[in-house]
Amino acid sequence: MKLLIVSGTPKTDGLTFSFVERARETAKELGVDAEVVRLAGMKLSKCMMCNDGWGTCADEHRCAFGDKDGFNDLQERLKDIDAFIYISPVYWGEVSEDMKVYFDRLRRCQASKSWDEKAGESFLNDKPSILVAVAGGGGGGIISAFEDMERAISHMGGDGYPRENVGIMDYIAVNRWNKDYKREAFRESIKTMVNSLKTANSLIYN
Numbered sequence: 001m002k003l004l005i006v007s008g009t010p011k012t013d014g015l016t017f018s019f020v021e022r023a024r025e026t027a028k029e030l031g032v033d034a035e036v037v038r039l040a041g042m043k044l045s046k047c048m049m050c051n052d053g054w055g056t057c058a059d060e061h062r063c064a065f066g067d068k069d070g071f072n073d074l075q076e077r078l079k080d081i082d083a084f085i086y087i088s089p090v091y092w093g094e095v096s097e098d099m100k101v102y103f104d105r106l107r108r109c110q111a112s113k114s115w116d117e118k119a120g121e122s123f124l125n126d127k128p129s130i131l132v133a134v135a136g137g138g139g140g141g142i143i144s145a146f147e148d149m150e151r152a153i154s155h156m157g158g159d160g161y162p163r164e165n166v167g168i169m170d171y172i173a174v175n176r177w178n179k180d181y182k183r184e185a186f187r188e189s190i191k192t193m194v195n196s197l198k199t200a201n202s203l204i205y206n
Contacts, residue, residue, distance in 0.1 A: 001197060003027050003034040004081045008088030008099030009134075010040040015179060016089045016134040019172075022183050023085050026190045037074065039098035044069050047104045057108040061119055071105055078123040083193055084158070086149055087132040093141030095133070095148045103152035111155040125157035126166040128193050132174065132186065139175035146171055169193050 005023045009016040020036060027034030048065060050056070056064045066072030088095040095103075113119035133145040150168060153159050159167045170189040174182045 001032050001082045001194065002080055003032050003083050003085065003194070004078070005034060005036045005085045005087065006099070006102065007036060007038045007040075008086070008096040008102070010096070010098065015136045015174070015176070016087060018179075019087050019132050019134060019174065019183065019186060022186055023087065023190060026187045027194075030191060030194050032194055035077075039096075039102050042070055042074070044071055044098070044101045044105065046101050047108060054108075054112075057105075058112045059116070061109045061113055061116070063105055063109060066105070075106060075109060075123070081123070081127070082197060083127060084124070084129040085132065085190070086129060086153075088134070088145065088149070090133050090135040090141040090145045093144040095145050100148070103149070107152050107155050110157075114157070122157040124153060127158055128166055128169045128197065129153060129158055130170045130172065130186075130189055130193060131168060132172040134174040136176060139177070142173045142175070146173070169196075 005020060005027075007017070007020045009020070011017050024034055024036055045065060045068075048055075050064055056062050062075070063071050066075065086099070088099040091097070094100065110122040110124060113122050131146055131149045133142045133149075135142050135145075150159060153168060169192070172182055172186045172189060
């Protein structure tokens with residue numbers, strides 16, 4: 001089983017990063033192969049809206065600029081991922097700029113497969129995910145940040161008709177006052193998602 005932890009924080013310490021570390025630690029504890037993608041380190045460029053607004057993302061499902069900044073390589077790695085965790089700080093009631101760029105470009109490449117019969121399924125189709133939004137200031141804006149993530153994932157098939165073992169499995173809302181018990185809730189959420197997938201896979205192959 002492979003788990004991808006997508007980090008939208010530019011920091012390598014602090015409240016949001018502590019949840020990235022908790023995800024990594026929990027995956028190791030469960031014996032899960034986990035990779036952390038630190039979006040700030042990749043420095044992805046924003047979508048250039050090629051031609052009339054759609055470029056190679058619409059028919060080739062790759063970004064015309066993705067070989068330059070590593071986006072296309074990252075997107076290809078998603079094929080082998082079984083579950084996702086998205087962790088973002090809340091800025092102005094939204095996910096971070098890095099997370100926005102990631103979702104904007106990925107959505108154009110993956111959601112466009114829904115009207116392309118030759119493309120196959122989105123890499124996120126029917127795969128489970130956990131969303132974490134961290135509001136370190138006044139604690140507001142978490143709901144709208146969740147809406148950003150939920151909408152993008154839904155467009156890519158990751159939340160189509162949520163049901164057992166697939167779709168968005170949990171929303172972890174974090175602020176300065178609840179951070180300690182939310183870390184524990186997050187750990188339990190990851191365990192539940194992993195165990196659910198293990199059970200589903202066991203039923204398939206036995």
